[in-house]
Amino acid sequence: MSALGTRLTILAGPSIPMPLTPDLTARVRDVTVTESDEGRSAFTITLDAGRSGPLAALDTPVLGRTPLRANNRVVLMVTLGVVPHVLMDGIVTETEYVPGSAQTQASVRITGQDLSLLLDRHEVSAEHVGLTDHLQVLAIAARYAAEGLIPSVIPPPVSEPPLPIERTPTQQGTDWAHLHQLAAANGFVCYVDPGPVPGVSTLYWGPPVRAGAPQKALSVDLGPDTTVIGSPTFREDVLGPEVVDGEVQDPRTGAVIPVRTFAVTRPPLAAMPVWAVHAPSVRTRAYRDTGISAVTALANAQARTDAAMNCVTGTGRLDGAVYGAVLRPRGLVGMRGAGWSHDGLWYVQQVVHQLSPGRYTADFTLGREGYGSTVPVVKVS
Structure with a gap:
């Protein structure tokens, strides 16, 4: 699927994801990928389920021998120019079929979640004797290395080893729930970041990334340089802090x-x-x-x-073709053209990518602790 220089690649399979066949790729209507710095990312693929060919009287080919089946692995990549970006590496969890009628075409909607689903399937009762919080995370993540899940664990600034004669950390629930419980106790976040290559994802457990090189700036009300569709909305919640x-x-x-x-x-x-x-x-x-x-x-x-610091939020929609890059959550991005109070650096909390033939947009949610830019300029390319 090509849209103004943007190309979407879909790979799927029971164990090793492979590119879809051309006839199945041609049936893709739209794709939505929701990425968040907290919780689980998700994707939806909508396909044309119209019947055609010699077996049209039996069933739609989309429900036949397709790799987009429940519990199969799916990788979604978007390429801008020559640089590919892995948007999603996940598992199919739901299939919805809507037969056609005189007014509408038949469709199949494939829904799935990222690889954190693998950590959230089985509840267990376990003890982590003598392990600090980040060592518990490493011990749990090691069990999923065969699925291509690589841990990136940042130790908390303060961590006391639990002496067995005093207390023993216990786990009552799924591995994913336990990781989130440990993250919340340290003011951290826990999520699965897809990529950098298909079949590999990173399990991040640590503080929100509020340092490093920011992404290409979002431009508001700047004439031909504008990349945000319409006007973004900024909201302050004084009850947040x-x-x-x-x-x-x-x-x-x-x-x-x-x-x-x-x-x-x-x-x-x-x-x-x-x-x-x-x-x-x-x-x-x-x-x-x-x-x-x-x-x-x-x-x-x-x-x-x-x-509780991110009490000022900004929401809006980005034109991906004009922006010329893929905005990702869990990092920094610049804002310009909105005025000194709202320009500067923001933390990207969530991005919803929406792709269809001829169109790529991204709804974003930004957050920071207040007003006023702390930098004189932001990155524009």
Whole structure:
């Protein structure tokens, strides 16, 4: 499928994904891929299910010997120019068939989720004796190496090994649920990032990526240089930020230690953070966890404050052909043309890619902690 220099490649198969046959590729109507920095990414492929050929009286060929079957693996790649980008590496979970009528054509909708589905199938009860949070993540990820899942695990800044005579970390649920529980306790995110090549994905467990080279800037109201369709929408939620105030009794010394947070510790993206501008009105949440050391309690409290920082969000739609690149979540992107309050660097929370013959758009959701650009210029190419 070709659209203004954009080419979509679909690979599918029970174990090793292979390119679709030309007759099946020609039936693709549209593809949607939803990527998010939290939770599971998903995809939908809609195909023309009209009957044709010598076996038309029996059934649609889309439901015959097609590799787009339940539990098969699917890889979606989009190529802009000569650079391919893996948008999705996932598993088919649902097939929906709608017979045709006098008014509509028959269609088949294939729905699936990324490879994190493999970690979310079986609930287990397990103990992780003597393992810190990030070592638990590595131990769980190692079991899925054969599926092409490569771990990228960032240790928390504060991590105390659990002494077996004091406590033993336990798991009650699926591996995916346990990884998210550990991530939330440290203010981290956990997701599966497809690529960089077909058949390989990265299991990321660590802090949101708020550093490094930003992606090509989004341009608003800049005449022929505009890449955002229409006008983006920016929203401020003053109820988002929160600080923590409480105390914890250290199980080793018995001392009661205050647990308080005052500010966000992540790299700033805004010159005027909401938690600072509205400091007297910021919500305070009590710290009530027990049975952990003061160091761990302070780290958990700070993680809660950091996780609530993205209280200013921006949403809009991108023209992929004009933008000339593939916007990806879980990283930084520049914004220009929206005014000083909303220009600058943003963290990309979610991107919904929509591809159909002759068209490629991407709905995006951005987030940061406040208003005002912290950089004089942004990357435009």
